[in-house]
Amino acid sequence: MNAPIETGATVPDATAAPDPSRVPYSRYTDPALHARELERIFYGRHWSYVALEAELPGAGDFKTTFVGERSVIVVRDADGSINVVENHCAHRGVRFCQQPFGRVKDFTCPYHQWNYDLKGNLQGLPFRRGVKRVEDGRTRIDGGMPADFRLEDHGLTKLAVARRNGLVFACFDHGVEPLEDYLGPEVLPWVDRVFDGRALTLLGHSRQRIPGNWKLMQENIKDPYHPGLLHTWFVTFGLWRADQRSQMVMDAHGRHAVMISRRNEGGKSEVTQGVTSFREGMTLHDDRLLDVVPEPWWNGPTVTMLTLFPSLIVQQQVNSLSTRHIVPRGPGAFDFVWTHFGFADDTPEMTRRRLRQANLFGPAGFVSADDGEVIEMSQQGFAQDPGAATVSRLGGTGVGPTDHMVTETLIRGMHVYWQKVMAE
């Protein structure tokens, strides 16, 4: 990551751009803007993805993850509920939980053994009432916490938690609206299409650090323009290209979106004219890599890509399913955590198929690897010329749903919302 050349880009300047089709490069590089994004967006009234319930099957099962750049612990309580608490001790700030996952009965900070229950309530601490000892025949009590010290005043920071059909979200601001209202009636049915309440099976994780601003990942999956151009496999095998029946959906705020399409036979057509990534006649040596079997719950679309602002992407691309969690790491980088899953009623053959098709996605994927690469190159361009601006005018300058994919409306929608939240 390059250090920003210009640090004088102030918040008002960068948020004042009225035209969401021209985004100043500094919006991706300015540390002051990034700090404000964390406060307004990641720690404000927005739901952040933290887990699949399938990762925490039993009481006491926990994982550590991030909301924005703050480490949190997601833990299954004895009654089956899920709690999310911030991962630092109330006493001396120690990020006490260093394991990525595990099973516990309670949490104890190793430094001074302050002990918390699974809800984050402080249960006890050593020497709270001092240490009694006998000296020169007299009993005395040394030290201890003041008489007015109350355990209930010193718990872990507790986050609001929302669950829906196996997805778990958290928010530092307890005034956040209900998750269903947050996602909105346009997008919620597409979330429920993948997560309809069936038990999920965890297949595993991939993690990559991409040297680009976190918004670029949201924009990549709000950009139906690039897949049939950048990704040879998509255009050649007809997984995603501009001559397909498709639909771009967004919520009323423009912050969440769904890109929906139906695969076709691929091959040569008007949309492959001059497309350098198209490979006419390309066939696989082993076509099990693309052994697609339609599933009843698809109800038509073969691909739905959901962007749930600010930190989650949900992928259904033929038989491959994943959540992709965006964890910002300063303005110039983010971690991208993939969790691949299937359904508990999958046959062994379907599980193997999902794992094979995972070769297309993730940090080495036949398709996804080049997304990370171009995001890094965008960031390089932004850093060297922060006064310039993007041009996202495919389909005009307006914002709204479409019944085709030749548009950048979803990117513009997110920036309209971004400008509103950052200016508030």
Next chain:
Amino acid sequence: MSAAEDPSADGRGAASAALTEPRGLPLDPGVRAELDALYADYAAALDEARYDDWIALFADDCRYTLQPRENFDRGLPLATLAFESKGMLRDRIYGITRTLFHAPYYQRHVIGPARVRATGVSDGLEWLEVQAAYAVFRTRVHEPSEVFNVGRYLDRVVRDPADGLLRFAEKRVVFDSENILNSVIYPI
């Protein structure tokens, strides 16, 4: 790290305790030399981008997986790359040379001594189970070299009856690196 893999996790070592896994097997010096040559050829083929030569180091019936250690340790099946045939290896090579867009980089493999965990003969086929640590350095245009990926190979090596040479029937690459530096393009 799983405790089962690290007997010294309590910081006191396990020198006086029973070994949790036997020491590596001594080999006939000739076989040892063949094995060393196989791993040296593997590193050189990748680092010199001789991908047909890389594929030629695999047996006709072969597997290649590149998997994060966290999935391996937890018994989760997801791999970053999972190829089940020589055809899939060829498809990957076509991908990295013809279809994947990426910033170019050099790879440099450093592979530690092979540790032989078991040997045998099955159906007339001589095989060895081999473990070796590796580190891969990445060098991008205009950039200094950096540690790209580290881990271990857990391999099944067979003597190919066609020409008597050792080849990989299974190459399982388990990497420690918690975050992939953007993307993995070339095989490891």
